[in-house]
Amino acid sequence: xxxxxxxxxxxxxxxxxxxxxxxxxxxxxxxxxxxxxxxxxxxxxxxxxxxxxxxxxxxxxxxxxxxxxxxxxxxxxxxxxxxxxxxxxxxxxxxxxxxxxxxxxxxxxxx
Amino acid sequence: xxxxxxxxxxxxxxxxxxxxxxxxxxxxxxxxxxxxxxxxxxxxxxxxxxxxxxxxxxxxxxxxxxxxxxxxxxxxxxxxxxxxxxxxxxxxxxxxxxxxxxxxxxxxxxx
Numbered sequence: 001x002x003x004x005x006x007x008x009x010x011x012x013x014x015x016x017x018x019x020x021x022x023x024x025x026x027x028x029x030x031x032x033x034x035x036x037x038x039x040x041x042x043x044x045x046x047x048x049x050x051x052x053x054x055x056x057x058x059x060x061x062x063x064x065x066x067x068x069x070x071x072x073x074x075x076x077x078x079x080x081x082x083x084x085x086x087x088x089x090x091x092x093x094x095x096x097x098x099x100x101x102x103x104x105x106x107x108x109x110x111x
Numbered sequence: 112x113x114x115x116x117x118x119x120x121x122x123x124x125x126x127x128x129x130x131x132x133x134x135x136x137x138x139x140x141x142x143x144x145x146x147x148x149x150x151x152x153x154x155x156x157x158x159x160x161x162x163x164x165x166x167x168x169x170x171x172x173x174x175x176x177x178x179x180x181x182x183x184x185x186x187x188x189x190x191x192x193x194x195x196x197x198x199x200x201x202x203x204x205x206x207x208x209x210x211x212x213x214x215x216x217x218x219x220x221x222x
Contacts, residue, residue, distance in 0.1 A: 004154075033209065042115075042199060042214035043155065058209070059112070090154065099145060100210070102154035 002027050004103035006091050012109045019078035021106050029101075031059075031094045032074040034066060036087040037105075043090065049074055050096075051062030081110045113138045115202050116181045124220055130178070130187040134200030145210065146175055147199040148184045155199055156169035190220045215216065 004025045013019050019051045025032065034046040035058075045058030047066040054082050063085060074093075078085055092100035106107050114137040124130050134144075145160035161167045161174045161183070177185040187194055197217050201210035 035212075040214060042117075043212040045209060045211070048209050094192075097143075097205075097208075098162065099157040102156070104154050 002101060003031075004091055004093055004101055006103035006106050009104065010027040010104060010107050011033075012097050012111065013081050015083055016080050017110075019081045019108065019110075021076040021078075021089055021091075021108070023074045023076070023103060025072055025074075025095060027101075028071060029093035029095055030071065031096055031098075031100075032068065033090075033092040033094075033100055034064070034074070034076045035092065036060070037090060038087050046076065046089075059101075065073045081108075082111050086110045113141070113202060113211045114206070114213050115200060115213040117198075117200055117216050119216060120214075121217040122219070124190050126190060126192060126217070126220055126222050128190050128220075130190045130194070130218060130220070132187075132198050132218070133182065134184065134202075134213055135142045135182050136202045138202075138204060139178070139181060140204055141178070141203045143203040143210070144174070144183045145201045146172075146174065146211045147212075149197040149199060149203060149215075151196070153187050154197075155197075156196075187218075190218075192220045192222055 034037045049055045049068045054099045092102045094100040146158040147155040149155040170189045173186045200213040203210040
């Protein structure tokens with residue numbers, strides 16, 4: 001069953017706390033992505049990973065870092081979260097050049 | 112940097128009507144064009160894609176692409192209430208690069 005799984009689905013953190021968002025896929029896709037979605041701004045790419053330890057910045061990488069130690073797992077880390085990082089975060093995976101398959105999203109609130 | 116813009120921002124149409132959604136892009140080297148649909152609170156899902164100028168039809172949905180005008184569109188024939196969703200267009204330079212998304216058009220189909 002082709003699926004991208006995100007954990008947790010909902011998260012509330014205080015400003016300055018560290019945040020870890022996790023994403024897994026069961027399709028052995030080489031490419032994985034982290035996007036954030038805000039009203040009126042669409043989906044903005046934070047980071048893209050082309051395979052294990054092969055990560056590149058997207059359009060809005062500031063304040064975020066990623067880790068990919070296994071092909072099926074991609075993490076997004078917010079060190080010292082800020083209130084403007086309140087958003088819905090989507091992970092996705094794809095074959096090279098293929099359409100991304102998205103997870104159901106993580107709704108993060110930073111208070 | 113590629114700019115992708117959608118119009119209108121929102122749209123209300125009666126059930127059974129034809130719906131037309133627009134997307135413009137800034138980079139004339141773009142090669143891959145896609146539409147995604149996102150129901151409220153759910154993940155975006157790929158709807159249709161096109162590579163070459165012209166049109167492509169799948170069921171009630173048709174994509175038109177005019178590269179010279181830097182424009183493509185999605186047309187939904189016989190719109191249904193279940194079509195109510197956020198529609199996102201996406202563009203990439205080639206099959207090996209990631210897609211940039213527009214800000215979305217929110218469609219509501221009323222019975």
